[in-house]
Amino acid sequence: xxxxxxxxxxxxxxxxxxxxxxxxxxxxxxxxxxxxxxxxxxxxxxxxxxxxxxxxxxxxxxxxxxxxxxxxxxxxxxxxxxxxxxxxxxxxxxxxxxxxxxxxxx
Amino acid sequence: xxxxxxxxxxxxxxxxxxxxxxxxxxxxxxxxxxxxxxxxxxxxxxxxxxxxxxxxxxxxxxxxxxxxxxxxxxxxxxxxxxxxxxxxxxxxxxxxxxxxxxxxxxxxxxxxxxxxx
Numbered sequence: 156x157x158x159x160x161x162x163x164x165x166x167x168x169x170x171x172x173x174x175x176x177x178x179x180x181x182x183x184x185x186x187x188x189x190x191x192x193x194x195x196x197x198x199x200x201x202x203x204x205x206x207x208x209x210x211x212x213x214x215x216x217x218x219x220x221x222x223x224x225x226x227x228x229x230x231x232x233x234x235x236x237x238x239x240x241x242x243x244x245x246x247x248x249x250x251x252x253x254x255x256x257x258x259x260x261x
Numbered sequence: 262x263x264x265x266x267x268x269x270x271x272x273x274x275x276x277x278x279x280x281x282x283x284x285x286x287x288x289x290x291x292x293x294x295x296x297x298x299x300x301x302x303x304x305x306x307x308x309x310x311x312x313x314x315x316x317x318x319x320x321x322x323x324x325x326x327x328x329x330x331x332x333x334x335x336x337x338x339x340x341x342x343x344x345x346x347x348x349x350x351x352x353x354x355x356x357x358x359x360x361x362x363x364x365x366x367x368x369x370x371x372x373x374x375x376x377x378x
Contacts, residue, residue, distance in 0.1 A: 189365075199305065204364045246364065249307075252306065
């Protein structure tokens with residue numbers, strides 16, 4: 156099973172700041188990695204797929220990068236609605252999710 | 262697009278439940294579907310996927326042999342038969358659609374399963 160490790164577990168930032176979230180895979184997943192956002196009481200929402208492509212309707216402030224074992228989700232300038240939990244997800248070899256990064260408002 | 266789960270509830274350890282997910286707003290037979298769960302306060306765990314025709318099925322090791330996924334394309338519904346339930350199966354169970362980019366583009370709101378004596 157491919158283990159996805161997200162860091163940090165919690166990120167405390169203010170609106171307008173830049174957020175950088177990391178996801179490391181225990182073995183290469185090529186570019187078969189997605190990022191989801193989950194707000195309290197809601198289902199996850201697809202943000203980024205295939206490491207760097209924005210899903211339909213996702214604002215340009217969200218970007219993804221990386222390949223192989225190291226991936227990054229960047230939010231260029233935080234809006235109040237961006238504070239949530241973020242999960243990475245791989246479908247390269249069986250499916251697994253990272254444990255999540257909680258992005259909280261400072 | 263709508264995915265609506267049902268069938269959750271309180272069950273004793275060792276018991277069984279059958280979850281359903283009713284789909285609407287898209288061509289059901291064009292998409293693979295999955296069950297994914299989230300234990301209270303925890304992260305997401307993929308459980309099982311089924312292909313468009315239902316011929317290809319896969320399970321996570323944690324549920325293989327206890328859970329069974331199926332779909333009824335005529336009724337546009339997805340099911341998860343859960344047997345030999347354990348306390349650690351307590352979670353919110355989501356059905357999700359594998360979209361064109363081959364990731365989960367639509368999710369239901371989930372149905373809560375609680376396993377407790």
